[in-house]
Amino acid sequence: MFGLDKLTSGKDGRDAAKAMSDVLVNTRDSALQSIDRGTNRAVADLGQARNVYRGAQRNQLDALRSGYDTARDYGQRAYDAFTPYTNAGRNAFGQYQDAIGMNGADGRTRALAAFQAGPGYQWQVDQATDAAARKASALGLTASGNTLDAITRLGSNLANQEYGSYLDRLNGVSQMGYNATGQQAGALRDLGTVATGYGRDRASVYGQTAGNIAQTYGQQAGYHSGAGNAGGQLIANIGQGLANAASQNELAGQQAAANRAGLLMSGLQLGASVLGGGFGGGMGGGLGSLFGGGGGLTGSNWNTGNGTVPAGMTMNYGGR
Structure with missing residues (x-):
């Protein structure tokens, strides 16, 4: 893609x-x-x-x-x-x-x-x-x-x-x-x-x-x-060319690996940015906007110990 x-x-x-x-x-x-x-x-x-x-x-x-x-x-x-x-x-x-x-x-x-x-x-x-x-x-x-x-x-x-x-x-x-x-x-x-x-x-x-x-x-x-x-000179010249081609082949693999690493780092940076924005501005403003933009998570408490929502708090998924 x-x-x-x-x-x-x-x-x-x-x-x-x-x-x-x-x-x-x-x-x-x-x-x-x-x-x-x-x-x-x-x-x-x-x-x-x-x-x-x-x-x-x-x-x-x-x-x-x-x-x-x-x-x-x-x-x-x-x-x-x-x-x-x-x-x-x-x-x-x-x-x-x-x-x-x-x-x-x-x-x-x-x-x-x-x-x-x-x-x-x-x-x-x-x-x-x-x-x-x-x-x-x-x-x-x-x-x-x-x-x-x-x-x-x-x-x-x-x-x-x-x-x-x-x-x-x-x-x-x-x-x-x-x-x-x-x-x-x-x-x-x-x-x-x-x-x-x-x-x-x-x-x-x-x-x-x-x-x-x-x-x-x-x-x-x-x-x-x-x-x-x-x-002999021809073989030497061709050998140098073949060595250059092999080097380019190796560099192509290295460049592909670098590209994959770059994309991974970009993804991690994007995730960190999203997560950082959510926790920094409140769960409601960050993740709420990410999942559909309503009011986000409401209430003033989030129990992270067992993953349950305290009584009186609801999650807003943007009306869905």
């Missing part, structure tokens, strides 16, 4: 505090779910970034491998192109060592067996001996010992010259092989440089990819840390 039940129960205050608590809990749950979704999306994107880095690494390594294989193929071709010259030079150098006596008697034997006069040698010998014989015949010395000795010395000199020329040819082939060996060494050096560069570039690709992937993991850790901090 007249809202006194609400005033003295505190229900509205507690309902408001509960509604506030529900809103805060729902807000907290929704916010935490949003943080989780955002973090998961960011982590998923970073996972895709790592896959892209790994794919780029494979492509770079494939390109490096292709370039290295091509360079190695050309280098090997260059090396192989000089192989016939190095083989010939190696053989010629061995024969040259045999011919000049570096390999002992066996080597000299091999040198003599291997020696072949040039195609023009025999023609040169024939021409020289024929010329000497014709000259001796013209002088009438064809069968003389001097003529035969001269022809022999001529053939021997020509043979020595041919052998010397043979050694020069061996030395030339040997030198050619030496030069070809130098070219092959250069080709091998180039191949080594290519291989070194290939290894260095591969290491660089691995290092770059590792750095990029490590960076994404660092970012992922940062997202998790940021989400944890944001969630």
Whole structure:
């Protein structure tokens, strides 16, 4: 009646505090779910970034491998192109060592067996001996010992010259092989440089990819840390709000109790005022006016010992 039940129960205050608590809990749950979704999306994107880095690494390594294989193929071709010259030079150098006596008697034997006069040698010998014989015949010395000795010395000199020329040819082939060996060494050096560069570039690709992937993991850790901090701060804020709501709920109960106490005190004060007015101005004027206003209680005596009305006294209830 007249809202006194609400005033003295505190229900509205507690309902408001509960509604506030529900809103805060729902807000907290929704916010935490949003943080989780955002973090998961960011982590998923970073996972895709790592896959892209790994794919780029494979492509770079494939390109490096292709370039290295091509360079190695050309280098090997260059090396192989000089192989016939190095083989010939190696053989010629061995024969040259045999011919000049570096390999002992066996080597000299091999040198003599291997020696072949040039195609023009025999023609040169024939021409020289024929010329000497014709000259001796013209002088009438064809069968003389001097003529035969001269022809022999001529053939021997020509043979020595041919052998010397043979050694020069061996030395030339040997030198050619030496030069070809130098070219092959250069080709091998180039191949080594290519291989070194290939290894260095591969290491660089691995290092770059590792750095990029490590960076994404660092970012992922940062997202998790940021989400944890944001969630913790959110929970702290919501907790404070919930504490405030609980406090308001408690205050609503306390206020309702205070309202009830206030009403009780007001009632007691009202009763005291009424009773005080009745006894102070006479029972007839106080309680008489309260119960209907006639003359109140009449007579000059009131027996309070047993609650009876003395003889000759009546109570007036306002004509009722």
